[in-house]
Amino acid sequence: MMFRLGRTAEPTRLVSSIALPAxxxxxxxxxxxxxxxxxxxxxxxxxVQSxxxxxxxxxxxxLIVFALSFLIGQRVSSREVAPLVIVGGYATSIGSAISRKAG
Incomplete structure (x- = not known):
């Protein structure tokens, strides 16, 4: 399954393009x-330490809030919201899996 991000990219590349800077x-x-x-x-x-x-x-x-709002604004202004929804779904799935293992 391919998604358009200015050029064709696969989901793992899309996720890593956001994950690496984070x-x-x-x-x-x-x-x-x-x-x-x-x-x-x-x-x-x-x-003082605390x-x-x-x-x-x-x-x-x-920093996280400003970075995410910048990325979301970029995607919405370029009308490429579908990859953002997919990455958000991946992030939610991974986060819930990690929280289940930790808890």
Whole structure:
């Protein structure tokens, strides 16, 4: 089954085109968090460390929301909503499978 994305692409390529930048973002975020904890950990105050971690989580949530709204806006403006629905279905399936295994 083929989908049109400016050129013909298969679903795995479509998913990986979205997943690869997300994975790189998560790795970079983890490295920034490690650096934050190392620097703030030198102060020796647990309240400050928790505040930095909460702030990092909040910023990551904002980043994800803005990135997803940008991708959705791109697809809607180019009238290629079908691949977005398929990728959303894949993501929902994978997420529910992971949550079943974890829970």
């Amino acid at each position: 994975m790189l973002t998560y790795v970079a975020t983890a490295l920034f968090g490690l650096a934050d904890m190392w620097v703030i950990g030198r102060l020796g105050d647990a309240a 505040a930095v971690e909460l702030g990092a989580k909040f910023m990551m949530a904002l």
